[in-house]
Amino acid sequence: MQKKTAKIVVVGSINMDLVVKSEHIPIAGETVTGQEFVMIPGGKGANQAVAAARLGAQVEMVGCVGGDSFGKQMLEQLSNEGVGTSYVITESQQTTGVALIQVQDGENRITVVPGANASVTPEHVENAREVFKGADILLVQLEIPQETVMRAVQLAKRHGLKVILNPAPAADLPAEIWPFVDLVTPNETEAAILTAGQAITSDQSDILNELRSLTKTDVIITQGEKGVSYHINGSSGSFPAYRVHVMDTTAAGDSFNAALAVWHGEGLPLEQSIEFAAKVGALTVSRFGAQTSLPTRQEVELFEGT
Template identity: 40%
Template sequence: MKIAVVGSYGVGLTMRVPRFPAAGETVSGGTFASEHGGKGSNQAIGAARLGASVSLLTAIGHDANGAAARKLWNDEGVADAHVSVVDLPTMVGFIEVDPSGENRIVIAPGALDTLDGDSIEGFRSEIASADILVVSMEIPRSAVAAALRIARESATRTLLNPAPARQLPDDMWGDIDVITPNQTEAPVLLGLSVDHGLDDVALAAALQERTGGAVILTRGGHGALIADADGTRPVPPNAVANVVDTTGAGDAFTAALAVGLAQGASLDRAAEYAAKAGAHAVTIAGVVPSLPTPADLQNPADTQTGATR
């Protein structure tokens, strides 16, 4: 079971503050945390923890954050031989969070901006030999498009996690086998306004018509919706007694979905397995710590219920 992942790595620098400062003001009394992040890295680690052989393509800098990333991937069993190392800083996100949970985020993409079609071409052999390619969208759109196109040329199944969401060019849709937006991302992908008036079933069906493949629309505590050639149907929610942190749920979901599909599970069974991973993730603080192992989940062939965030 082999999975190729194309996406981002970055460091999240979070400051929890008593209140947001005004322009020119200094506010003391905050607490600080630095965490590994980036959807590509998170999803690669999640898939490796669930037993897949994983190869990752991302871009990092010749800096301490890049070195920390290498150690993380080595510890987690993620193959990083194709990771691009460039003379720009590793991606960093600066996050301020106030006591109400409101946040302000500034991202410096740095090395990630160097990923392009040529970078992906060097990853072709890994894509071609994989059971499934996972792509997320915290990287330039040209790199996303190239990864999906190479997978199509190589007859490798594709899974696009469209986060952060943006409209896709018409020629990209046909290269997507499975797409996993949440309720906020789906209308953005379709180019709809905030007051579009479509319910989740209509959104999922519209996306399925656009791609011709399969759509799994994640709906937080309401589970998910699958839309494919057989129609639209729900993935039931999995009750969670104590929600601690929803940050890692989407990446846990995507990683487990990829593993389920790579193992040969049906789309429904793989989605239920993924939903269970998402539900597990919300019970643990932090993203990487929340990504489950097989001991935390049922085998996708045996899973009957699930949930996602």
């Protein structure tokens, strides 16, 4: 029997990543000599869209780019990856979002300038409502205005989609959003903010219970090399991270979320989807860059890991 193709809508950010690798990240007032500079397509929304497409999903992107050369490059990149861009609008008076990423020993620090991402409005989402019809899952993050995120999750629920909210970058969220969310996927830092610091002083079972109590949703907390902890369908558990040489952690969370959406959209229970998502995350961190690091479906299926 042929597997079902997951149909995924991604509402989110589109950035050009300006990446600098150096032996150490400078402190205030310090200048260091970098080892490498590259420009790589990125943005949490675009990363998740491309990752899902490479994993075999049918993907539609809703977002905004500027009227600059970066905007043209990002539209071309998405189209080349098979991502639908009919509802990616160009704001000619805006610059495309950029992220300055400093990488040292595989770890990164990121500064994001939203640019045109701030122009993704609730009206823009409403105008894209056709792509929600017949889709399986909405993936949404927090690099666009919160009122737009709210409209997206409401529209998704109106059309029967499951909603995966990746609350990144970390932010306080209104209680009104949670009835429209099926799964929330913070990392440890984001979990701490969502639970007002609870995650800093408590063990994982307490964090999961706190988030579950707060959100009334299923919860998956990503913990880097420590793997993931989850509370799904009333049961809690954990899954270890695959051991790989970490080159760059950029887009690890994005690829993990995309993989969850793809396998769950194909009909696999969330608990089983985590195993594939962990493989995707491991492959991503073993490579450099955002979209340049995202694996294909075949690579994931061939990856055994330890």
